[in-house]
Amino acid sequence: MIFNEMPLKGAYTIDLQPRGDQRGFFARAFCQREFGELGLETNFVQMNDSFNAKAGVLRGMHFQRPPSSEVKLVRCIRGALFDFIVDLRPDSPTFKQWSGVELTAENRRMIYVPRGFGHAFVTLKDDTEALYMASAFYDPASEGGVRFNDPDLMINLPIAISEISDKDQSWPDLAQQNLEFLRGL
Numbered sequence: 806m807i808f809n810e811m812p813l814k815g816a817y818t819i820d821l822q823p824r825g826d827q828r829g830f831f832a833r834a835f836c837q838r839e840f841g842e843l844g845l846e847t848n849f850v851q852m853n854d855s856f857n858a859k860a861g862v863l864r865g866m867h868f869q870r871p872p873s874s875e876v877k878l879v880r881c882i883r884g885a886l887f888d889f890i891v892d893l894r895p896d897s898p899t900f901k902q903w904s905g906v907e908l909t910a911e912n913r914r915m916i917y918v919p920r921g922f923g924h925a926f927v928t929l930k931d932d933t934e935a936l937y938m939a940s941a942f943y944d945p946a947s948e949g950g951v952r953f954n955d956p957d958l959m960i961n962l963p964i965a966i967s968e969i970s971d972k973d974q975s976w977p978d979l980a981q982q983n984l985e986f987l988r989g990l
């Protein structure tokens with residue numbers, strides 16, 4: 806696998822290293838040893854499948870508060886999506902900065918989202934499916950969120966939104982949120 810650190814400290818894009826032959830190719834999509842050598846999370850407890858019927862579906866931005874904070878490893882297995890993250894760790898040099906990456910069925914790229922980040926994606930094509938692992942169990946009581954259009958973040962999306970849940974439209978402004986519990990992650 807090829808790991809590239811993103812502008813936000815601790816976040817990575819990960820590309821496959823295919824070994825091709827006449828049958829097609831083989832590549833590792835996760836390797837406990839390779840992740841461990843980079844100090845990345847190796848213990849994932851959920852694999853989530855997110856199907857989205859239309860282009861422009863936005864999910865996020867979500868995070869879980871400690872002790873349920875989680876790492877996510879996301880890829881797109883059908884269609885295409887723009888995945889974006891925001892650093893919510895108050896003691897990080899990139900606090901409140903965001904970054905995005907296109908994940909498609911063709912490029913097979915993954916994004917590694919560290920603890921303390923808000924995570925979201927918007928689909929770029931109809932019938933887009935994401936498959937992602939998470940290092941903590943779903944814990945709705947600890948869920949937090951950031952609005953994709955929070956004025957503090959100035960996130961530019963490559964597509965207009967066609968669907969978004971009421972929950973994701975209603976997260977409070979970041980300026981009104983106390984994120985101290987994400988310090989030190």
Ligand SMILES: Cc1cn([C@H]2C[C@H](O)[C@@H](COP(=O)(O)OP(=O)(O)O[C@H]3O[C@@H](C)C(=O)[C@@H](O)[C@H]3O)O2)c(=O)[nH]c1=O
Pocket residue numbers: 851853855864865866867868877924925926942943970
């Ligand atoms: C995330 C999740 C949801 N659910 C349930 C709750 C609800 O009934 C239904 C849909 O939940 P949501 O609307 O929160 O689903 P969704 O908006 O797709 O939530 C996901 O968004 C992306 C961006 C992430 O980063 C994920 O971690 C997760 O938060 O599925 C679970 O049972 N387990 C889970 O792990």
